[in-house]
Every structure is written in structure tokens, then in C-alpha cells.
Amino acid sequence: MKIVDVKTYVLGTPWRNITCVEVLTDEGVSGFGEVRMVNRTEALKGYLSEAVPNHVLGHDPMRIEDLTQRMYRNDYGRAGEVSMSALSAIEIACWDIMGKVLNKPVYQLLGGAVRDRIKAYANGWYTVERTPEEFHRAARRVVEKGYQALKLDPFGAGFYELERAEKHKAVALVEAVRDAIGPEAELLIEMHGRFNPATAIEMARLLEPFEPSWIEEPVPPENLAALKKVANRVSIPVATGERIHARHEFREIFELQAADIIQPDITQMGGLMEAKKLAAWAESYYVLVAPHNVGGPISTAAALHFAASTPNFKIQEHFNDFADSWVKTAAPGNPEVVDGYFALPQGPGLGVRFDPDVAREHPQERIFFNLYAENWHLRQAQQPAKGDESCK
Numbered sequence: 001m002k003i004v005d006v007k008t009y010v011l012g013t014p015w016r017n018i019t020c021v022e023v024l025t026d027e028g029v030s031g032f033g034e035v036r037m038v039n040r041t042e043a044l045k046g047y048l049s050e051a052v053p054n055h056v057l058g059h060d061p062m063r064i065e066d067l068t069q070r071m072y073r074n075d076y077g078r079a080g081e082v083s084m085s086a087l088s089a090i091e092i093a094c095w096d097i098m099g100k101v102l103n104k105p106v107y108q109l110l111g112g113a114v115r116d117r118i119k120a121y122a123n124g125w126y127t128v129e130r131t132p133e134e135f136h137r138a139a140r141r142v143v144e145k146g147y148q149a150l151k152l153d154p155f156g157a158g159f160y161e162l163e164r165a166e167k168h169k170a171v172a173l174v175e176a177v178r179d180a181i182g183p184e185a186e187l188l189i190e191m192h193g194r195f196n197p198a199t200a201i202e203m204a205r206l207l208e209p210f211e212p213s214w215i216e217e218p219v220p221p222e223n224l225a226a227l228k229k230v231a232n233r234v235s236i237p238v239a240t241g242e243r244i245h246a247r248h249e250f251r252e253i254f255e256l257q258a259a260d261i262i263q264p265d266i267t268q269m270g271g272l273m274e275a276k277k278l279a280a281w282a283e284s285y286y287v288l289v290a291p292h293n294v295g296g297p298i299s300t301a302a303a304l305h306f307a308a309s310t311p312n313f314k315i316q317e318h319f320n321d322f323a324d325s326w327v328k329t330a331a332p333g334n335p336e337v338v339d340g341y342f343a344l345p346q347g348p349g350l351g352v353r354f355d356p357d358v359a360r361e362h363p364q365e366r367i368f369f370n371l372y373a374e375n376w377h378l379r380q381a382q383q384p385a386k387g388d389e390s391c392k
């Protein structure tokens with residue numbers, strides 16, 4: 001079997017562009033992969049246009065390890081976000097092909113199920129004004145939908161430090177959310193890599209009464225000694241890793257014991273095989289894995305096949321219940337959350353496919369996402385922040 005073509009579709013929404021690749025073979029079987037880039041969709045398409053003819057076309061899609069070694073090593077340039085996203089999308093599509101050829105769901109090819117259902121947490125649900133009342137109402141909607149876990153970034157604009165008023169506002173938002181979801185649901189705090197260690201530690205201590213299950217990216221991702229400093233001084237588990245794109249770059253996190261949970265993005269760090277290798281490595285440090293997932297149905301399905309087969313998996317991030325309805329309809333077989341859990345994914349392959357007609361109806365948007373701007377979260381409700389031209 002040989003790969004004869006790779007098609008790329010971009011599904012646009014006001015706040016995210018989702019790139020889907022379809023890998024086609026000479027035997028008529030094809031597979032899908034997907035990735036959501038922040039501000040780099042054009043770069044990804046450009047890289048794919050060079051990498052596909054050089055590394056992918058003519059290759060046997062069933063020789064996945066060989067293909068990814070070729071894309072990783074033979075490329076010579078160091079692995080980065082763009083190249084690893086391209087590699088991951090192709091890799092995931094090859095697993096989809098292999099599952100279809102063998103008539104099995106992908107998780108069975110990854111070792112088989114170690115659980116019967118997969119816990120989800122909701123993200124993207126907070127597209128309302130940043131007031132305790134509005135966040136309370138929005139968080140109620142999440143639990144009413146059955147979710148037993150949700151994540152939020154309660155912090156406003158700013159980097160390294162926060163004004164005292166912002167600190168108090170963050171505490172009020174988290175207090176409202178905890179009140180809305182009750183004592184049993186998990187509350188996850190996103191810091192988006194914006195604080196210096198002192199501020200991260202202070203905020204973690206202020207939020208401790210609301211029993212968050214983790215604080216995420218408390219400091220920017222480049223300095224792991226700073227992360228360790230935070231981990232040593234807070235009593236909430238620390239999560240990180242969505243902006244690490246090569247397995248080897250997790251080594252220092254493990255050696256320093258700087259995090260309790262890692263959050264590899266399977267669509268941006270090498271795909272399913274790479275995520276399985278990373279999880280096995282993490283397990284020897286008793287570190288759990290909660291894959292980052294801001295993607296659509298194909299990215300979610302890939303994460304579910306990983307979750308189904310990985311012992312130290314913790315919980316799966318999911319945006320698609322609270323954003324852009326057409327992202328779900330673009331993907332027949334879209335995995336759904338029921339009572340807070342995904343069922344084991346169905347096969348053969350990933351069990352979900354992509355409908356290019358929906359991408360034609362919702363083409364790529366011109367987005368430049370500015371995460372640290374005031375009200376960035378409103379972008380996800382299709383309301384461009386007033387006066388923030390960088391958003392659109």
C-alpha cells in the first residue's frame with residue numbers, strides 16, 4: 001500500500017481554524033488527521049506543501065514508525081510546533097488507515113482498552129462577561145449538560161503580575177464557579193503560562209479553598225526550574241505541557257519532578273505512537289497524562305483512542321459542546337459526552353470522518369489570536385473584543 005495524495009481542508013470559525021488532512025492511498029482507503037494551530041495555519045499549510053512530496057508520498061501508511069522517523073530525523077531542522085503538527089496530522093491519519101484495513105478501532109491496535117469510559121472536562125463554556133454572576137450561570141449550564149469537570153482561566157489581561165483588583169476578581173470568579181458546580185465536580189484552573197513564580201504561588205494559595213484539581217501552566221513554558229519552584233510551594237497539583245512539541249523536551253520535567261500532570265497535545269507533538277511512548281515514560285515518574293485538545297472531532301477521537309488504552313491517563317479536554325456547532329456536523333461519527341464521560345471510541349480506525357463540504361461552507365477565517373488581551377474569552381462566542389483589532 002502506498003500514500004498517493006494528502007488533501008488539506010481548513011474549517012473556519014471566528015476564533016479557531018481547524019486544519020484537517022486526508023491521507024489517500026493507492027488501495028482506495030483513506031484516513032484523517034487534524035490539528036488546530038494558533039496563528040500558524042498558513043505556516044502549517046506551507047510546511048505540508050514541502051514535507052508531503054519529500055517525506056510522505058509513496059510511503060506505506062502501515063509503516064507508521066518508519067514514516068515518522070523519516071519526517072522527524074531526515075528533516076534535519078529541529079522539531080517545532082509547525083513541523084510536529086504536520087507530522088502528527090499525517091501520523092494520526094495513518095492509524096486511521098491501519099484501523100480501517102484491519103477492521104479494528106485504533107485503541108485496540110495501541111494495546112486495547114484499560115477502561116470502559118473516558119472522563120471529559122469542558123472548556124470554552126465561559127463565553128460571557130467576566131462577572132461572578134455570568135460565570136455562575138455559565139458553569140451551571142456545564143453541569144446541567146452532565147459534565148463533572150470544567151476548566152477556566154479566571155485571570156484578566158496582564159503578564160507576570162496582576163493588579164490587586166484582578167486578583168480579587170479571579171478569586172470571586174472561581175468562588176462563583178465552585179458554588180455553581182457543587183463540591184463533587186472537578187474545577188481546573190488555567191493560568192496560560194502568564195505568571196512569574198511569586199504571582200503563580202500567591203494565586204494558587206488564594207484559590208486553594210475552592211479545591212482545584214490542578215493549576216495549569218502557572219509560569220511561561222521555557223523555564224522548568226521556575227515551574228519546579230511553583231510545584232514545590234503550592235499544594236495543588238501542577239499541570240503543563242501543551243506547548244512542548246518533542247517528547248525529549250519532557251525529560252527535564254520528569255527529572256526535576258516539576259509537574260504532576262503532563263498535557264501533551266497529541267496533534268502537535270508527534271501523534272498517537274509518540275504520545276503512548278511519552279505516557280509510558282511519564283508513568284515511571286508517577287506522572288498522569290491529560291491530553292490538551294482544542295481541536296474538532298478528529299483530534300478528539302484521536303485523544304480518546306489514546307485515553308482508552310493508556311493506564312496513566314487522567315481526563316480528556318473537550319471544547320466542542322460549547323462552540324461553533326458546525327465543527328461537530330463537519331464530522332460524521334463525532335464523539336459525544338454523556339453524563340460527563342465519552343464512551344470508548346468506535347472503529348474501524350478513528351471512527352470519525354471529515355466532510356469537506358462543511359469546510360467549503362465555513363472556510364478559513366482571518367484570525368490573529370491574542371490570548372493575553374482583555375476579554376479574549378469572548379472571542380470564542382464570536383464577539384470580537386471591542387477595539388482589539390489584533391483579534392480579527
Ligand SMILES: O=C(O)[C@H](O)[C@@H](O)[C@@H](O)[C@H](O)CO
Nearest residue numbers: 038123190242292293294317
Ligand atoms: O489548555 C487549553 O485548552 C488552552 O490553553 C486553551 O485554553 C487556549 O489556549 C485556547 O487555545 C484558546 O482559544
